[in-house]
Structure formats: C-alpha cells, structure tokens
Amino acid sequence: MANAYDHYPFPILIGDIGGTNARFSLLADAYAEPKEFPIVQTAKFATIDEAIQRVVLDKTSMHPRSTILAVAGPINGDEIPLTNCPWVVRPRALIDNLGFEDVVVINDFEAQALAVASLGNENQIQIGRGSVLPGHSKVVLGPGTGLGVAGLVHALNAWIPVPGEGGHVDLGPRSVRDEKIFPHIEQIDGRVSAEQILCGRGMVNLYRAICAADGVAPAFSDPADVSNNGLSAENAQAAETLSLFATYLGRVAGDMACVFMARGGVYLAGGIPQKILPALQRPEFRAAFEDKAPHSALMATIPTFVVTHPLAALAGLSTYARTPSQFGVATEGRRWRK
Numbered sequence: 001m002a003n004a005y006d007h008y009p010f011p012i013l014i015g016d017i018g019g020t021n022a023r024f025s026l027l028a029d030a031y032a033e034p035k036e037f038p039i040v041q042t043a044k045f046a047t048i049d050e051a052i053q054r055v056v057l058d059k060t061s062m063h064p065r066s067t068i069l070a071v072a073g074p075i076n077g078d079e080i081p082l083t084n085c086p087w088v089v090r091p092r093a094l095i096d097n098l099g100f101e102d103v104v105v106i107n108d109f110e111a112q113a114l115a116v117a118s119l120g121n122e123n124q125i126q127i128g129r130g131s132v133l134p135g136h137s138k139v140v141l142g143p144g145t146g147l148g149v150a151g152l153v154h155a156l157n158a159w160i161p162v163p164g165e166g167g168h169v170d171l172g173p174r175s176v177r178d179e180k181i182f183p184h185i186e187q188i189d190g191r192v193s194a195e196q197i198l199c200g201r202g203m204v205n206l207y208r209a210i211c212a213a214d215g216v217a218p219a220f221s222d223p224a225d226v227s228n229n230g231l232s233a234e235n236a237q238a239a240e241t242l243s244l245f246a247t248y249l250g251r252v253a254g255d256m257a258c259v260f261m262a263r264g265g266v267y268l269a270g271g272i273p274q275k276i277l278p279a280l281q282r283p284e285f286r287a288a289f290e291d292k293a294p295h296s297a298l299m300a301t302i303p304t305f306v307v308t309h310p311l312a313a314l315a316g317l318s319t320y321a322r323t324p325s326q327f328g329v330a331t332e333g334r335r336w337r338k
C-alpha cells in the first residue's frame with residue numbers, strides 16, 4: 001500500500017509537464033544540485049516516453065530509478081491524458097519500457113504549492129504590505145493558460161498541498177463600471193467564472209468586453225498584445241483591461257486568502273503575473289485584495305507575492321523528492337511501483 005511518507009529511490013527524474021512545455025531535471029541523491037535539461041515543447045515529441053528517452057535518458061549515464069511528474073490535468077486511473085496536449089502518461093509503460101521502479105504523478109498546481117513552501121526572497125517580489133507568519137497556510141494562484149489555484153496547509157508537522165478547482169469560483173460585477181462591462185463578458189453555461197477573465201484567453205475576453213462597453217472595435221486578439229499595449233498605455237481599452245485584470249485578480253486572491261486563512265502569504269505563479277508585474281504593483285491589485293469587509297484589517301496583514309522563479313514547479317518537486325516526509329502529498333491512486 002502506498003504511503004506518503006516513504007522515500008523515493010534515487011536517482012529521481014523530476015518532470016513538470018505543461019500544455020506547451022515540458023521541463024525535466026535529475027536528482028542524483030538527496031544532497032546533489034538537480035541536473036537540469038533544456039526545456040522542450042511537448043508538440044515536438046509524439047509521446048512523453050519518447051521525450052524522456054531523448055531529452056534525458058539519451059543524455060546522461062545516470063539511470064533514474066524513480067520519477068515524480070507534475071501534469072496539467074486530472075489524475076484518474078492508469079491512463080492520464082494531459083489538458084491542452086495529446087500526450088497520455090501511462091505509468092505502467094514507464095515502468096515496463098524505461099526501467100523506472102517507482103512513478104508518482106501529481107497535479108501541476110500541487111507542484112506550484114510545494115514550491116512556495118521553500119521559495120527564497122530572491123525568487124519572489126512582494127506587492128504591498130503584510131508579512132509572512134511562519135507555519136501558517138499559504139495559497140497559490142496561477143493565471144496562465146487557465147487559472148490554477150491550490151492551498152498549502154501546515155498541519156501535523158507537514159506542508160499539505162490542497163489542489164482544487166478554485167479558478168472556477170464565480171466572479172461578479174461590483175462597481176458601476178463593472179456593471180457596464182460584465183454583460184459583454186463571454187459566459188460559460190450562463191455564468192462568469194474567475195477563469196473566464198483571469199487567464200490569457202480571459203484577458204482578451206475582458207478587453208473585448210471593455211471595447212464593447214465603449215463602442216470601439218477591438219484591435220488585439222492576442223493576450224500579449226493586450227498586455228503590452230496596456231502596460232505602455234498606448235491603448236485606452238488595453239490599459240483599462242490591465243487595471244481591471246489586476247482588480248479582479250486581487251479580489252479572487254483575497255477570497256482564496258479568506259478561505260485558507262492564508263497568513264503564510266498569497267503567491268501569484270503562472271506565466272502572466274511576471275509579465276504584467278508593473279500593473280500588479282499599481283494600487284488596484286492590493287486595494288481589491290484588502291477590500292474584504294468585515295475582514296479588511298486582517299487582509300492588510302497578509303502579504304502577497306509574485307513568484308519570479310523561472311522553474312518554480314521543478315524546484316518544488318525537487319524539495320519534495322528529497323524530503324517527502326515534510327510534505328503530506330497524498331499518493332494513493334497516484335503512485336505505481338514495479
């Protein structure tokens with residue numbers, strides 16, 4: 001029976017498999033620095049087995065005995081299809097064909113949550129006031145291709161990642177301006193979930209709604225164009241998109257901080273926060289985060305950070321691989337052994 005407190009046999013192959021990119025590193029033992037491999041696009045390989053063979057196994061004489069993989073997608077059963085990518089992770093095939101003895105597959109946002117347990121100051125930028133209360137719960141939000149959310153609860157002397165579908169909470173209008181814009185936001189089954197706005201596709205959705213409210217034709221269809229033109233303030237609707245994106249992200253981040261009582265901090269991971277950092281450093285994000293009557297005074301004490309570590313999920317997985325007993329990662333149904 002799998003036990004979360006077992007150790008994994010070294011060397012351990014660590015993998016962060018996103019919809020677009022796969023990142024691998026190899027841990028020789030509990031003390032060695034991870035050996036990193038070039039980031040590869042998933043589309044360049046037909047299967048994950050082929051990617052592991054060509055990117056890692058063909059390039060080193062070290063033979064990994066276990067692997068811990070973080071994937072974007074639900075983990076149910078022996079065939080794990082990835083969201084936004086045709087790869088299917090088949091742990092039994094990894095054991096039979098690539099010689100692993102132990103395979104663990106967890107959710108990519110759990111890996112982000114593991115990462116924030118041990119991030120140093122050099123890998124994060126604080127936005128606004130507040131300070132971390134050591135040993136208290138944390139929460140991670142990641143606007144990227146979608147909106148990932150995970151909690152990191154400290155209990156029983158371990159950090160316990162709590163993955164969920166927090167990106168799908170409702171997001172509604174609050175200001176007079178919101179009420180003009182929200183009727184134009186594309187809905188999903190009649191509602192606006194946070195992910196309809198707080199991700200790359202959502203940023204374009206918000207921009208289009210602002211254009212519709214202002215009666216102007218949209219000029220951009222790519223999130224990077226919206227954010228670049230918004231940051232430079234060259235386009236009024238794009239600039240308002242960034243301002244409102246920061247406001248809504250602050251609102252949802254504040255909600256998640258309330259749910260988890262995240263006195264250990266709120267962390268913005270995913271691809272987008274680093275790219276729109278100046279917009280998040282303006283007052284809107286933090287003001288919306290703290291605007292949680294009757295708990296505004298509490299919210300003012302909770303710090304918010306943008307994660308700047310380029311390989312945060314890999315770093316989190318490496319820390320877990322070295323010291324699994326410090327983390328309460330549930331491996332039931334997600335661990336396969338030879």
Ligand SMILES: Nc1ncnc2c1ncn2[C@@H]1O[C@H](COP(=O)(O)OP(=O)(O)OP(=O)(O)O)[C@@H](O)[C@H]1O
Pocket residue numbers: 017018019020021022143144145146199200201203223224225227228270271272275276
């Ligand atoms: N400058 C930018 N401003 C806003 N959004 C951007 C910018 N550049 C990329 N994006 C959007 O960010 C999203 C990608 O996010 P991210 O880099 O976090 O990917 P991901 O979901 O982690 O997937 P993977 O792990 O495969 O890289 C896409 O929707 C993309 O259009």
